[in-house]
Amino acid sequence: MVTMRDVATLAGVSITTVSHVVNGTRAVAPETKTRVLAAIEATGYTGDAIARSLVTGGTKSIGVAISLVTRPYFAELIAAVEDEAAKAGYTLVLVNTRDDAKTEHDAVRTLRSRRVDGLLLTPSAGAGEGVLPELRQLGLPTVLVDRLSVNQELDQVGPENVQATSALVRHLAEAGHRQIAMITGAEGLATTAERVLGYRLGLGRAGLQWDEALVASGEAGLPRLLDVPLLAPTAVVAGDSTVLAGLLRAARARGVRIGTDLAVVGYDEVDWADLVDPPVTTMAQPIDGIGRAAVRMLLARIADPDRPAETVRLPPTLIHRQSCCR
Numbered sequence: 001m002v003t004m005r006d007v008a009t010l011a012g013v014s015i016t017t018v019s020h021v022v023n024g025t026r027a028v029a030p031e032t033k034t035r036v037l038a039a040i041e042a043t044g045y046t047g048d049a050i051a052r053s054l055v056t057g058g059t060k061s062i063g064v065a066i067s068l069v070t071r072p073y074f075a076e077l078i079a080a081v082e083d084e085a086a087k088a089g090y091t092l093v094l095v096n097t098r099d100d101a102k103t104e105h106d107a108v109r110t111l112r113s114r115r116v117d118g119l120l121l122t123p124s125a126g127a128g129e130g131v132l133p134e135l136r137q138l139g140l141p142t143v144l145v146d147r148l149s150v151n152q153e154l155d156q157v158g159p160e161n162v163q164a165t166s167a168l169v170r171h172l173a174e175a176g177h178r179q180i181a182m183i184t185g186a187e188g189l190a191t192t193a194e195r196v197l198g199y200r201l202g203l204g205r206a207g208l209q210w211d212e213a214l215v216a217s218g219e220a221g222l223p224r225l226l227d228v229p230l231l232a233p234t235a236v237v238a239g240d241s242t243v244l245a246g247l248l249r250a251a252r253a254r255g256v257r258i259g260t261d262l263a264v265v266g267y268d269e270v271d272w273a274d275l276v277d278p279p280v281t282t283m284a285q286p287i288d289g290i291g292r293a294a295v296r297m298l299l300a301r302i303a304d305p306d307r308p309a310e311t312v313r314l315p316p317t318l319i320h321r322q323s324c325c326r
């Protein structure tokens with residue numbers, strides 16, 4: 001096996017110099033760097049992906065920066081991304097952003113140090129003032145996934161949120177509900193804002209009044225809504241799968257019977273939705289389609305860095321079950 005020492009010997013430099021060229025840890029004189037790169041190519045040194053990238057111009061790897069703790073469906077998303085990337089001969093380098101802007105920034109820098117050819121990012125609430133401007137400035141091929149930005153300078157793919165949430169509200173209204181509340185996902189996320197907008201749109205289409213008091217967030221949201229008799233809803237839209245799970249826990253703790261005392265629908269399909277009693281009506285995101293479209297979009301960006309930025313929204317599917325009947 002060819003080693004870094006072999007490269008150093010052929011180039012007539014120290015192993016440390018080869019390491020600096022490979023890892024970009026210190027500036028090296030241009031003529032010295034040229035000799036090292038020539039030695040890497042001549043010896044076929046493949047000690048790591050970075051060395052290969054210096055010769056080939058790419059590592060055939062895609063960085064994926066995503067929060068692994070907040071959304072259960074992200075595992076399915078990653079599986080679709082990995083399968084689509086493998087078809088094109090790419091491997092994944094996965095980092096956990098924890099939905100924290102600083103951790104996200106550090107994670108993206110880690111991926112850049114690995115010289116990934118492109119990046120798939122599910123941005124945190126603070127990404128707009130943090131990592132996104134840096135990515136645009138650097139020109140690293142990037143696709144935003146799931147949570148989209150109003151800024152059109154980056155490629156992005158995710159679910160359609162506004163019309164889909166409006167459809168959930170309309171579904172409840174058609175079942176006879178007139179006091180429809182919403183418990184939202186995390187504040188500051190594009191998905192949360194878009195789904196709240198869809199909720200308001202759905203109310204308007206059903207001829208119902210918007211009342212800010214009927215919008216809450218987190219697991220404490222349901223008790224707050226139920227503790228105001230004049231406002232107590234007969235139906236609730238859960239803004240995402242995490243909210244839905246918290247809502248069901250809160251309802252059980254209060255002795256509220258889902259589907260009888262309170263209708264519930266949720267944005268996001270979950271694998272247990274048809275296992276609870278009653279099974280829960282959900283709006284299922286096209287997760288597999290989003291993951292595969294994101295990879296294809298990123299590969300297109302890598303191949304043509306100057307192509308116009310593209311935004312793709314894929315429609316979710318309403319899965320009707322028994323949690324919203326009166």
